[in-house]
Amino acid sequence: MKTSPDQGAPVLELDGLTVKLGKRTILDHLEASFSGRAIGLLGPNGAGKTTLLRTLLGFYPPTAGGARVFGRELSVAAKEIRAEIGYMPESDAFIANITAVHFVRLMAELSGLPSEAALERAHEALFYVGLGEARYRRVGTFSTGMKQMVKLAQALVHGPRLLMLDEPTNGLDPPARKRMIDLVCDIRNRGTSRIILSSHLLGDVEMVCDEVLILKNGAIADSCDLAADRQANKHFVEVDLETPNAEFDRAVAALGCEIASLEPGKLKLVMPAEVSTRELWIAAEKTGVGIRRLDLKRDSLQDIFMRAMEGN
Amino acid sequence: MAVYERIWRRYDGNLLPLKWRAAVVTKYALAEAFSSRIFAAFYVLCLLPTAIGVFLVYLSHNVGLLQKVGLTTEFMGGLTAVFFQFLFLWQALPAFFVAVIVSPSLIAADLSNNALSLYLSRPITRRDYVLGKMAVLAILLSPITWMGGLLIFLLQAYLEGNNWGIENWRIGMAYLVGHVAWIVVISLLTLAISAWVRFKPAARGALFGIIFILAGFAEAINAVTRTSAGDLIHLTRAIANVVLSIFGGPTEGDLPIAFNWFTLIATCALSIWMLHRKLRAHEVVE
Incomplete structure (x- = not known):
């Protein structure tokens, strides 16, 4: 079983991954491998996109099969995998009564950054996502769009090798959505972080992703290489x-x-x-x-x- | 790079070792606790019993000062057993109040807006998270309780001399074991309650209820059944009996001391189960 990090390994390998919660099968024998800069997870609500992300983070244990992230086996090296991931969850996730910079700094330190570096990076991340002027406001007072941005800031503050974005444009108005997609594209284009983008919005996935995994009822309905497709057509x-x-x-x-x-x-x-x-x-x-x-x-x-x- | 340049870059510097990440949880929770000046002032007040204890031990060995305040050198000799037991109580009680004030803020704030998923998406586990939060209470309560108690015991042993410390080792042991057991029990219990009851005043009420109303209920069971069966749910009596047994004094009730230990261990086990059920990155509907 492969557990050591491998720079040349695929970003994500699913090896018969099955997840059951109670008696329900949420992910059913997923087999796939992705190496692109940005991988899209598409599917209708309830298809299993979020469950797949949470399983990769170790929140849900696989019932059968396994998965590898950058060549590391999920069942053996969950902590090491999480150390390389920045996660932006779909639902609200913040600590309401602290300032944005304090919140992002806490998340940076939890990711292992020393205190001073964490503070510097927290400021940088908040400026990067456009919250520079609001960084001393309490997160609980932010609008929906700002909360989405602060979630993105905490996900990327430690410079993760893999950024997992779960419905990042949820609840955003068109200009905010464009800003979010532009930021994600910018991160992708810099090439230092790979991205897994889960969305039910085809436009978002099409703009950001090179490879797409389409899920339906917990199983793989299709997968395609959009980059190759674009090249060919x-x-x-x-x-x-x-x-x-x-x-x-x-x-x-x-x-x-x-x-x-x-x-x-x-x-x-x-x-x-x-x-x-x-x-x-x-x-x-x-x-x-x-x-x-x-x-x-x-x-x-x-x-x-x-x-x-x-x-x- | 200036922070306003809006450029994103990877971080290539040193990282804190994985095993120390839980300490970050503790650091931030401690800072949060002491961000309230009222709490900081209350915490200083909680150190008062220890300060008084140190003063009384010093006083009892200072003949000149004793004579000035109209006491004899028998002052401390007559108080020894009662004094240390009384002091234990006055250290344990403020410790409980500190735990009740601090605990509801420790976990409820993270749970109420789903921040736990952000903690657990980083390289810390649920166990690390709980230990990190428990460490906050251990750090806050230790100076009030066993550290203060041992300080007084060692001061008395030093000033008294003549092997007093060795002959009265049970006092030091009672402070150490009793207070550490008390810290573990109330830390786990208060964290478990704060995980289930996210509204802070309600969580604090529930904690008082468990300690004091349950104690009343236990007394009622004892009175009705004319046994000590109610003591099995009497947390404060359990810890008191454990401490008294180490002091070497008589305990309350008819139950063997093992049953008091059972009460404490069962409370811890129940609290851990409650934390295990509630502290998840996401609710799982089965």
Whole structure:
């Protein structure tokens, strides 16, 4: 059984993981392996996403099978695994009667940072999530959006190797949601922390994640590599024209694009690798046609998710 | 890096060893307790019995001072047994009040907003968490109880000389064992109650209820059955009898001393079970 840390090991390996609470099977024989920068857990409510995260944190013991995080066996090295994780739970989780900086500092020290470093990092984390001006306010007085941000701050204050985010955009208004997603993307892009994002919002997962695990009734309904998918389909384009224009069709075909007409004025194009969308705009200008919409179109996560939900 | 630069980076510095993480829980809980000036003042008052005890022992060995206050050198000799037992009571009682004041804030604040999941998602276990919180009470109660008691005992042994300390070892042992047992019992009990009753005043009421109302109930059982069976749920009598037995004096009631130990151990076991049931990162509905 492998317990030692391995820099080259997959982020997460599920090895027949089964979890039962009482007589109910919550996770049923999950088998998967993920190595991406950001892994999405998708599924409807009750699919087992949160239970999977809690099991990885050691809150629930596996009934059968096991899991490895960065090559460490969950059943043997739960403490060591938790030392490398930053966890942002779905529900409210804070200590109401202390200030944000005190709260985040406490969490940093619990993660092992010396007192002074913990204080410095607490300030940094709160500024990073946009709570710099509110860091001396008691957490209990924060709005829902601020509480979400302070949860993120406590999760990342110790610079974890793996960040587990459970429904991070819950209860956020659109600007706050965008800010949260931008922060998560920024962390992902820095490449020093891997992310597991659990959400039932396809848009969030699609924006953040490279790999996706779709759960349904505690079992794996599907899993896909979005990064590879994006790479494979990056030249698949949908174009809406103001008016149908045969000259534009010919110009585009001359560029080497394959064309399928969906309806008058709506085209689906497969562009050769060397052709960019800029050349489509130039062709439109030359032929005097207006482009109303131009979408890089691929088999969307929604399509994949709906197929997974419809399948058995 | 300036903290306002809004850049996130990994932490590459030294980390506290895993086995010391529970000490962080203790450190923050202690700071929280002493953030109240009223509590700090009350805590100083709780040290008063020990200070008085030290003064009386010193006084009893200072002939000049005794004569000035109109007492004889027999003052301490006549008080020895009663004095130490009386002092034990006046150390144990404030310790209980300190535990009642502090305990409800220790766990209830973490449970009421699900902060426990944040603690337990870090490399500390439920056992570490409870031990960390118990250490707060041990640190607060030790100076009031056994440390103060042993200080008085050692001072008396030093000033008295002539093997007084060896001949009266039971007094020192009673202070040590009795107070440590009392600290363990009330720490576990108060933490367990605060885990189940999150509203602080209600938790404090429940603690008083368990100690004093249960004692009254035990007396009623004794009176009705004309036995000492009620003593099995009489916590204060159990600890008193344990201490009296170590002092070598007569105990109250007819139950053998082993039954008093059983009462204390059963209280601890019940408290641990209550903590085990309640202290979870998440509620599990089975």
